[in-house]
Amino acid sequence: MSASQPLPRKPTCARCRKHPVIAEYRPFCSKRCADADLGSWLNGAYAISGAPAEDADDTPDRPAQTHGDDG
Numbered sequence: 001m002s003a004s005q006p007l008p009r010k011p012t013c014a015r016c017r018k019h020p021v022i023a024e025y026r027p028f029c030s031k032r033c034a035d036a037d038l039g040s041w042l043n044g045a046y047a048i049s050g051a052p053a054e055d056a057d058d059t060p061d062r063p064a065q066t067h068g069d070d071g
């Protein structure tokens, strides 16, 4: 009888922590989680670096740029 050795735990998604990590989207399980995490990170960065902007008066409404690189 051999002692039950701990199974090598598969790395799980850094965001949802439910699904196994996909190498392509490491350390996430999918593009969805990767994008979601990146999005939240950007939002956080904006919130942090962005000073309390009260003068949102002359801010031009620029359209979202699409690079068409999303595959």
Ligand SMILES: [Zn+2]
Pocket: 013, 014, 015, 016, 017, 018, 019, 028, 029, 030, 033
């Ligand atoms: Zn995930």
